[in-house]
Amino acid sequence: MLECSLWKEGYLINVKEIDAQHMYFVFLIDKVKKHIDSAQSKSAIKNLLHEIGLYARFHFFSEENLMREYSYPEIDRQIKEHEDLIDKLSATSSKLQLAMVGNYDADNWATMQEIYQFLVDWFESHTIVHDKSMGHFLNKVMETG
Numbered sequence: 001m002l003e004c005s006l007w008k009e010g011y012l013i014n015v016k017e018i019d020a021q022h023m024y025f026v027f028l029i030d031k032v033k034k035h036i037d038s039a040q041s042k043s044a045i046k047n048l049l050h051e052i053g054l055y056a057r058f059h060f061f062s063e064e065n066l067m068r069e070y071s072y073p074e075i076d077r078q079i080k081e082h083e084d085l086i087d088k089l090s091a092t093s094s095k096l097q098l099a100m101v102g103n104y105d106a107d108n109w110a111t112m113q114e115i116y117q118f119l120v121d122w123f124e125s126h127t128i129v130h131d132k133s134m135g136h137f138l139n140k141v142m143e144t145g
């Protein structure tokens with residue numbers, strides 16, 4: 001188990017494969033903080049954000065496939081939220097890229113802190129509200145189906 005200080009029991013939705021993916025997602029978000037705290041190179045942080053973007057896409061596909069398989073009625077709202085995160089990640093990566101080109105150090109670190117806080121807040125609210133509802137639904141239909 002990849003437990004880290006950011007992980008909370010409250011994130012569990014009782015769907016094993018999704019819980020395992022969430023745990024790894026949180027592990028990657030925690031890594032952003034560690035990179036910032038240890039003042040890792042900006043390109044290392046940019047690469048990590050790229051990894052997070054790819055992992056998020058994989059994770060969202062897993063959830064969306066499960067929701068389709070079991071005809072989850074709130075799937076559109078989930079997809080919309082997932083798309084918003086991907087858009088925001090791309091936008092912040094571009095912003096970071098521009099800040100790096102401009103070589104404004106203070107801006108770089110402020111942008112990274114901002115991205116980190118955004119990821120924590122997004123993960124927390126999306127998982128506790130939307131993924132939890134999906135979990136309740138899946139637990140019901142997987143048992144009876």
Ligand SMILES: [Fe+2]
Pocket residue numbers: 022059063127131
């Ligand atoms: Fe999720």
Ligand SMILES: [Fe+2]
Pocket residue numbers: 063078082126130131
């Ligand atoms: Fe989700």
